[in-house]
Amino acid sequence: MQKKTVLITGANKGIGFETARQMGRAGYGIWLGSRDKARGEEAARSLSDEGIEARSVSIDVTDGTSVKQAAARVEAEDGKLDVLVNNAGIAGREMIAPSQQSVEDILRIYETNVFGPVRVTQAFLPLLRKTGNANIVMVSSGLGSLGWLSDPANQFYGVNFLGYNSSKSALNAITVALAKELAGSGVKVNAADPGYTATDFNAHSGYRTVEQAASGIVWLATLDEKGPTGGFYFDGEVVPW
Ligand SMILES: NC(=O)c1ccc[n+]([C@@H]2O[C@H](COP(=O)([O-])OP(=O)(O)OC[C@H]3O[C@@H](n4cnc5c(N)ncnc54)[C@H](OP(=O)(O)O)[C@@H]3O)[C@@H](O)[C@H]2O)c1
Numbered sequence: 001m002q003k004k005t006v007l008i009t010g011a012n013k014g015i016g017f018e019t020a021r022q023m024g025r026a027g028y029g030i031w032l033g034s035r036d037k038a039r040g041e042e043a044a045r046s047l048s049d050e051g052i053e054a055r056s057v058s059i060d061v062t063d064g065t066s067v068k069q070a071a072a073r074v075e076a077e078d079g080k081l082d083v084l085v086n087n088a089g090i091a092g093r094e095m096i097a098p099s100q101q102s103v104e105d106i107l108r109i110y111e112t113n114v115f116g117p118v119r120v121t122q123a124f125l126p127l128l129r130k131t132g133n134a135n136i137v138m139v140s141s142g143l144g145s146l147g148w149l150s151d152p153a154n155q156f157y158g159v160n161f162l163g164y165n166s167s168k169s170a171l172n173a174i175t176v177a178l179a180k181e182l183a184g185s186g187v188k189v190n191a192a193d194p195g196y197t198a199t200d201f202n203a204h205s206g207y208r209t210v211e212q213a214a215s216g217i218v219w220l221a222t223l224d225e226k227g228p229t230g231g232f233y234f235d236g237e238v239v240p241w
Contacts, residue, residue, distance in 0.1 A: 003053070005081055006221060007031035007074065009061055009120060010088030012039040014199035015139065015217070018210035019085055022218045024052030028083065031074060035060040035088075061088045061116030071123040081127040083221045086117035087139040091164055091201060098162035106163040113167035118174060125187070132186045133225045137217055138175045140191040140232065144168025147240025172232055172241055179230030188229035190220045193239050 006023045010016040012034035020030045024047055032047065032054050034040025040056035047054040055077075059070040074081055092101070092109045117138055128134035143165045148154040159165070172191050179189040194213035197206040216235045220227075232239045 002078070002080075003027070003029045004083070005029040005031060005074075005078055006083035006085060007033055007057070007059075007070075007081055007124065008085040008087050009033040009059055009116070010035075011085075012036065012043040014201060015194050015197060015210055015213045016085070016087040017043055018214040019087060019217050019221070020054065021047060021050070021052065022211075022214050023083070023221060024050070024054060026218065026222060029078075030054040031070075031081070032056045033059040033070065033088070035066075059120070061086075061120055062111045064119060067119050067123045071127065074124070075127055079127075080130040081124055081134070082131050083135045083137070084121065084124050084128060085137045085139065085217060085221055086120055087137075087217070088116060089113045089139060089201075092161060094161045094164060098160060101162045106166075109163040109167050110170070113164070114170045114174070117171060121178065121189075128187050129185060134187045135221050135223055135227075136178070136187065136189040137220045138171050138189070138191040139217060140171050140175070140193055141165075141168040142193045142195065142234060142239065144170075144172050144191075145193070145232070145239050145241065175232070176230055176241075183229060186225070188223060188227060190223075190229060191232040192217045192220050193232065193234040195234060 006028045008016050011020045011032045024030050032044045044054040044056035057070050060066040090112045175191040195208045197208040197213040198204040
């Protein structure tokens, strides 16, 4: 039987790379998505050195041609995809008041964090549908939780970034919409909050490790057909929308 496969965007480093490693250890064949070919190949090589089957694939989530070419390659080599992890994401110019953040800056964030996952999911959906039991994981953020951000007692209440936070709230809304459409089709769609994690994203100021962050993503990525769809989770616990 053909090995199960997973494609992870932005997997050349950070949470995406660790997710690739944990999925590899769980027996999945890895499509290691990277917008930079050399960085992707180097990351895939380091997984291969650990005995994990990893192929690097060029994919810039803001570029429709690049996304289509990646899907065409996966189709040509495997004919299907079992799991898609939409992990690639960027921060904005956060040290700016919401009323001062330019639409251009917000649009730049949305191109990667919102339109990117939509573009990638739409391109890979035909390959995911072929498996009969596929999982899509949107790597969201607790900063996308309106429930948490509007609760003065929550640790993230004061983190008032317009562009980034709203991009992840939009990604959550997209998760719900896709999950509803795909219910019963054999494709589940869930969102994961990896938590505040030490990566280049925040100059390694996060208090969680990439190992901790990836484990909640891997849980959603490996759900069986009876698993939940249309949810938002942190370490396996439900997060309020
Ligand atoms: N770290 C945290 O505390 C935290 C908390 C909540 C949510 N998250 C989310 O977790 C995800 C991963 O973040 P991280 O902390 O691992 O950040 P990271 O170390 O900065 O890694 C981000 C990855 O995304 C890639 N990327 C950026 N733009 C891309 C594009 N247009 N196309 C393809 N890949 C692109 C980067 O590629 P390059 O190497 O080429 O730049 C890199 O591989 C993001 O969605 C982030 O919003 C992180």
